[in-house]
Amino acid sequence: MRRHNLAAVIGHVHRSGPTSRAELTQTLGLNRSTIGALVDELSARGLVAERSDRARRTPGRPSYLVTVRTDTVAVLAVVLGVDTVTVATVAPGGEILAEDHVALTTDEDRSFDRVLTTIARSCKKLAVALPHGTMVTGMGVAVPGIVRRQDGLVHFAPNLGWRDVPLGARLRTRMRSRMGLDVPVACRNDAGLGALAEHARGIGAGVANLVYLHAEVGVGGGIVVDGALLEGAAGYGGEVGHMRVNPDGAPCRCGSRGCWETEVGEDALVALAGRRPGGRAVVEEVLRAVVAGEPSATRAVNTVARWLGIGVANLINCFNPDMVVLGGLFADVMEHAGPSVIAQMRTGLVTPAHLDVALVTPTLGRHSVLLGAAEVALEPVLSDPACLPVQDIASLR
Numbered sequence: 001m002r003r004h005n006l007a008a009v010i011g012h013v014h015r016s017g018p019t020s021r022a023e024l025t026q027t028l029g030l031n032r033s034t035i036g037a038l039v040d041e042l043s044a045r046g047l048v049a050e051r052s053d054r055a056r057r058t059p060g061r062p063s064y065l066v067t068v069r070t071d072t073v074a075v076l077a078v079v080l081g082v083d084t085v086t087v088a089t090v091a092p093g094g095e096i097l098a099e100d101h102v103a104l105t106t107d108e109d110r111s112f113d114r115v116l117t118t119i120a121r122s123c124k125k126l127a128v129a130l131p132h133g134t135m136v137t138g139m140g141v142a143v144p145g146i147v148r149r150q151d152g153l154v155h156f157a158p159n160l161g162w163r164d165v166p167l168g169a170r171l172r173t174r175m176r177s178r179m180g181l182d183v184p185v186a187c188r189n190d191a192g193l194g195a196l197a198e199h200a201r202g203i204g205a206g207v208a209n210l211v212y213l214h215a216e217v218g219v220g221g222g223i224v225v226d227g228a229l230l231e232g233a234a235g236y237g238g239e240v241g242h243m244r245v246n247p248d249g250a251p252c253r254c255g256s257r258g259c260w261e262t263e264v265g266e267d268a269l270v271a272l273a274g275r276r277p278g279g280r281a282v283v284e285e286v287l288r289a290v291v292a293g294e295p296s297a298t299r300a301v302n303t304v305a306r307w308l309g310i311g312v313a314n315l316i317n318c319f320n321p322d323m324v325v326l327g328g329l330f331a332d333v334m335e336h337a338g339p340s341v342i343a344q345m346r347t348g349l350v351t352p353a354h355l356d357v358a359l360v361t362p363t364l365g366r367h368s369v370l371l372g373a374a375e376v377a378l379e380p381v382l383s384d385p386a387c388l389p390v391q392d393i394a395s396l397r
């Protein structure tokens with residue numbers, strides 16, 4: 001019970017920011033002395049500190065806020081992108097302490113062994129720069145592919161050219177031998193982590209049921225049901241980009257044909273607008289052409305909008321979310337052809353009640369996936385703060 005309550009207090013301060021004891025008492029439904037003892041224990045374990053709340057202080061009566069400490073515990077968060085590896089040290093509260101970016105320019109750079117070396121080197125550089133005495137307690141890795149939750153085996157990551165590589169196990173060994181750091185390594189699909197972060201501290205904070213979608217070349221998805229990320233039996237859930245929507249459509253990178261991402265991804269938009277694929281730069285050129293009124297570009301974005309509306313309606317019918325978060329290319333499509341998306345979506349919903357859903361864009365920007373990786377890495381400490389050593393025994397009653 002005490003462990004559960006410790007996790008509830010630190011979890012609240014981690015997600016919501018500095019909170020007074022009175023607010024904790026009210027929000028968590030515990031009495032004042034229990035909250036006091038829990039805050040003292042978290043403080044002794046180095047996770048929180050109390051500071052005076054100058055802004056809200058009423059005359060003659062100092063008030064204190066419980067806030068997370070960012071100089072005692074940190075995790076390593078890694079985002080594997082197609083052309084960049086990003087590594088960061090992140091403290092509880094989602095505070096990014098430092099970031100390192102390494103460009104991947106050649107296929108050799110993207111090879112599994114080279115990427116392991118790149119990650120280990122960046123991690124070492126950032127860990128050495130942490131404030132003296134900071135404990136690194138875990139590592140979270142965002143992968144642009146299908147990842148087994150249990151051991152971080154990457155089943156398939158098309159953009160990196162990886163198939164069945166033991167990422168989690170090899171990273172753990174590498175960190176142990178290179179840095180003497182033996183911590184859990186949690187590897188997850190990048191879109192799932194984006195969903196987790198937007199749910200923890202972004203546009204979806206406090207929303208129990210949400211669908212998060214992010215489109216670039218591929219389409220990733222993360223589905224939060226009753227406050228928890230839907231992962232499925234092995235952690236392969238959420239592959240919404242490979243819903244088959246058009247059996248006569250184009251071949252997909254997964255080996256199938258007519259998957260949703262072949263109709264709504266960047267390549268579809270660019271091809272419909274009569275351009276050759278060329279990454280984000282060409283997508284932006286097409287979007288500028290839409291603004292300029294070029295007929296083929298306008299037709300292209302409206303076609304993608306129609307397929308987006310079809311897919312979103314299917315997901316709303318399946319999960320009945322309060323909110324759908326549309327990121328990456330989907331945010332652009334909403335901006336340039338939002339009414340077409342919504343018109344198509346309406347025709348596909350099974351009841352008018354399903355229309356009671358907010359269509360929004362993410363608010364954490366380029367950091368959403370990185371913060372999601374930090375969330376999974378912090379999870380063991382936040383769910384059981386008693387696993388941390390007591391630093392200040394005197395303050396424990």
Ligand SMILES: [Zn+2]
Pocket residue numbers: 241242252253254255256257259
């Ligand atoms: Zn596919």
